[in-house]
Amino acid sequence: MGTGAVVARPRPRLPGIVRLARGLAMPVGSVLFAFVAGGVIVFVTGANPLGAYQGLLCGGAGLACAQGENSALQISNSLVYAIPLVMCGVAVALPFRAGLFNIGAEGQLLAGTITATAIGVHFAAWPAVILLPVVLVGGAVAGALWAGIAGVLKATTGAHEVVTTIMLNYAAQWLLRFLIIGGPLQPPGEFSASAPIGGNARLPTFLPNDSSVIVFGLPATVYRVHTGLIIAVLAAAVFAILLWRTSLGYEIRALGQSQKAARYAGVSVRRTVIVTMLIAGAFAGLAGAAQIAGVDHQMTDKYFSDTTGFDAIAVALLGLGSAVGIVLAALLFGALHSGGAVMQSDAGISSNLVLVLQALILFSIAANFLGAILRQIPGLGRRPSAPAPTAPGAALVTEASTALPEEGEPAT
Amino acid sequence: MTAIGDILHLLVTANLWQSVLALSALLLLPALGGVISERSGVVNIAMEGMMLTGAFFAVYADLHLHNPWLAALLAMLAGALMALIHAVVSIRFRADQIVSGIAINIFAAGLTVFLIGRLYGLQDVGHIQNSEALPQIVIPGLSSIPFIGQVLFNQNVIVYVALIILVLTHVVLFRTRLGLRVRSVGEHPQAADTAGINVFRLRYGAVIISGILSGLAGAYLAIGISNTFVPNMTDGRGYIALAAMIFGKWTPFGAFIACLIFGLGEAIYYNNSIIHASPYLLSALPYILTLVVIAGLVGRSIPPAADGLPYVPGEE
Numbered sequence: 010m011g012t013g014a015v016v017a018r019p020r021p022r023l024p025g026i027v028r029l030a031r032g033l034a035m036p037v038g039s040v041l042f043a044f045v046a047g048g049v050i051v052f053v054t055g056a057n058p059l060g061a062y063q064g065l066l067c068g069g070a071g072l073a074c075a076q077g078e079n080s081a082l083q084i085s086n087s088l089v090y091a092i093p094l095v096m097c098g099v100a101v102a103l104p105f106r107a108g109l110f111n112i113g114a115e116g117q118l119l120a121g122t123i124t125a126t127a128i129g130v131h132f133a134a135w136p137a138v139i140l141l142p143v144v145l146v147g148g149a150v151a152g153a154l155w156a157g158i159a160g161v162l163k164a165t166t167g168a169h170e171v172v173t174t175i176m177l178n179y180a181a182q183w184l185l186r187f188l189i190i191g192g193p194l195q196p197p198g199e200f201s202a203s204a205p206i207g208g209n210a211r212l213p214t215f216l217p218n219d220s221s222v223i224v225f226g227l228p229a230t231v232y233r234v235h236t237g238l239i240i241a242v243l244a245a246a247v248f249a250i251l252l253w254r255t256s257l258g259y260e261i262r263a264l265g266q267s268q269k270a271a272r273y274a275g276v277s278v279r280r281t282v283i284v285t286m287l288i289a290g291a292f293a294g295l296a297g298a299a300q301i302a303g304v305d306h307q308m309t310d311k312y313f314s315d316t317t318g319f320d321a322i323a324v325a326l327l328g329l330g331s332a333v334g335i336v337l338a339a340l341l342f343g344a345l346h347s348g349g350a351v352m353q354s355d356a357g358i359s360s361n362l363v364l365v366l367q368a369l370i371l372f373s374i375a376a377n378f379l380g381a382i383l384r385q386i387p388g389l390g391r392r393p394s395a396p397a398p399t400a401p402g403a404a405l406v407t408e409a410s411t412a413l414p415e416e417g418e419p420a421t
Numbered sequence: 422m423t424a425i426g427d428i429l430h431l432l433v434t435a436n437l438w439q440s441v442l443a444l445s446a447l448l449l450l451p452a453l454g455g456v457i458s459e460r461s462g463v464v465n466i467a468m469e470g471m472m473l474t475g476a477f478f479a480v481y482a483d484l485h486l487h488n489p490w491l492a493a494l495l496a497m498l499a500g501a502l503m504a505l506i507h508a509v510v511s512i513r514f515r516a517d518q519i520v521s522g523i524a525i526n527i528f529a530a531g532l533t534v535f536l537i538g539r540l541y542g543l544q545d546v547g548h549i550q551n552s553e554a555l556p557q558i559v560i561p562g563l564s565s566i567p568f569i570g571q572v573l574f575n576q577n578v579i580v581y582v583a584l585i586i587l588v589l590t591h592v593v594l595f596r597t598r599l600g601l602r603v604r605s606v607g608e609h610p611q612a613a614d615t616a617g618i619n620v621f622r623l624r625y626g627a628v629i630i631s632g633i634l635s636g637l638a639g640a641y642l643a644i645g646i647s648n649t650f651v652p653n654m655t656d657g658r659g660y661i662a663l664a665a666m667i668f669g670k671w672t673p674f675g676a677f678i679a680c681l682i683f684g685l686g687e688a689i690y691y692n693n694s695i696i697h698a699s700p701y702l703l704s705a706l707p708y709i710l711t712l713v714v715i716a717g718l719v720g721r722s723i724p725p726a727a728d729g730l731p732y733v734p735g736e737e
Contacts, residue, residue: 112523368531375517
């Protein structure tokens with residue numbers, strides 16, 4: 010084992026610039042790798058990678074648009090996608106710090122959307138001052154409870170949170186389908202959609218909701234970027250403060266370093282596991298609520314194939330589990346998502362290329378730079394792994410050992 | 422009370438049990454793959470992606486080669502290649518096996534739809550003719566036994582294959598030297614290595630076999646059941662297989678029983694016009710059942726000791 014010792018060993022303090030460069034090398038390298046490998050895939054299948062990436066750049070950042078797309082609109086779209094990614098990124102990154110792998114952000118987000126929608130439809134007559142907070146808090150509570158199931162199971166029976174959160178994801182997905190296809194949230198005359206939430210349950214957009222106001226050459230109403238952006242930034246800030254400035258944050262980090270050590274330091278492992286999952290779920294549930302209150306205003310079948318909670322895993326890993334990193338990674342993935350649509354219409358390349366890129370980023374982070382992650386996110390350190398430098402040689406050593414006579418089968 | 426009577430009636434029809442077995446086999450193949458991979462110590466949550474890849478390439482190959490056998494072979498190859506990525510990333514590079522598994526699933530979901538766009542544009546992928554699908558095999562004589570004949574001897578060829586692989590997996594894992602080695606590598610790789618067992622080779626082999634089996638399941642789904650490819654057509658079946666593996670406590674027959682239970686739920690849904698429970702709620706059942714099992718209400722389910730731990734020679 011010995012991983013705890015490796016992680017805990019104090020490292021010499023390097024000059025700021027060097028540390029920054031080292032910190033950025035892994036994520037930037039992973040993204041570059043993904044774009045190069047993705048470009049090869051595009052090229053091999055007979056399309057033009059540069060055309061594809063031009064579309065992504067246009068749709069993501071409003072740059073180099075081939076068909077005269079409105080730059081401001083593209084940037085607005087990217088931000089809209091980034092908002093839930095920040096919150097879900099936090100929902101994955103916080104448990105990472107405690108050594109827990111929450112791959113259930115998707116289910117927790119859906120629990121949040123369901124609850125927010127139900128409240129927003131049911132109590133539409135309430136004044137906004139009360140209704141909007143209730144919608145958001147309701148979504149967060151639902152997400153927390155959904156994640157709490159995994160937390161309690163982990164704390165009481167040791168059930169692996171990866172497995173339980175996978176099951177909870179699918180349970181939430183099917184629950185959603187049940188609710189809006191012939192279920193209690195489907196209004197008469199609609200199919201696979203809920204009723205829209207009341208006007209008072211909606212998060213305001215930054216621009217006036219008035220199509221006669223022209224902003225950057227388009228009516229203000231087409232820009233969907235909403236005040237959930239502020240909530241997202243606050244969520245990242247709360248995450249950083251919670252982690253580094255509170256005793257709970259200390260306990261979470263201690264748990265991530267070593268369960269044993271945390272126990273000796275007086276940390277209640279069970280309590281911390283449950284509380285961590287509750288808080289993480291609350292962030293994901295809040296993301297779902299903000300998505301309903303800010304953009305979608307109703308649940309539709311597009312949530313059946315929603316992947317925000319899975320994208321958040323890439324966001325948390327690429328952001329190295331830090332608040333600033335998560336925001337930057339969420340902006341990148343938001344831009345990729347928004348860019349995918351433009352790439353599809355301009356270059357005729359399926360927006361699913363974005364998923365391919367995302368998977369390549371994950372491979373690259375996981376494979377090439379795991380050592381770097383382990384140093385950055387103690388949470389992953391629970392899996393014993395050798396320091397990277399010995400890796401190539403080590404594999405050879407075992408290859409060679411097969412040459413030995415096969416004797417002495419171990420008894421089971 | 423007629424509803425309960427109707428369900429009881431449904432439970433004694435051969436039609437129902439025929440589709441239970443057919444649907445269980447679809448889950449059984451990736452579940453066995455999961456058992457083999459995790460017994461060797463490599464966590465595999467990538468069956469979903471490997472199945473989906475297999476499904477796509479089965480349809481693509483069948484449409485071009487007009488031969489379901491070659492198509493199934495290519496599907497297995499495609500599954501094996503996806504598994505190889507998982508193996509290299511998690512064994513050679515000692516990456517987090519869960520991250521790698523998630524990446525495989527995302528990769529497969531993205532790549533298949535991307536390829537549809539490149540190969541077929543906006544058109545449909547196209548339908549497989551019945552004559553070019555994996556055939557239903559009616560075993561002469563045996564199939565005319567009342568009830569049992571229809572359930573056991575009138576099935577898609579892949580169902581028989583899956584059942585044979587089930588027995589094979591059990592025998593190899595628990596009755597042979599190779600199986601003992603695979604399990605020792607998954608329980609205590611250091612000890613296995615000391616005894617001269619090649620930890621890496623066994624793990625590579627186990628992961629690739631899980632890809633082959635998942636790819637075959639994808640082919641069965643795409644050119645044996647649905648006869649076309651639609652995006653994300655596996656719809657979580659790879660994860661249900663994962664659930665079956667855990668439910669079955671990492672044993673082939675345990676996983677098979679879990680697959681039968683999950684298959685029964687699905688078959689009741691397809692075969693009934695009586696129960697007015699939402700099919701969507703029924704679909705959530707396997708996942709909830711698995712949560713209950715993991716929660717320890719039906720006995721603890723404990724993975725192999727070294728499951729998920731990259732092997733580092735010389736480290737204890």
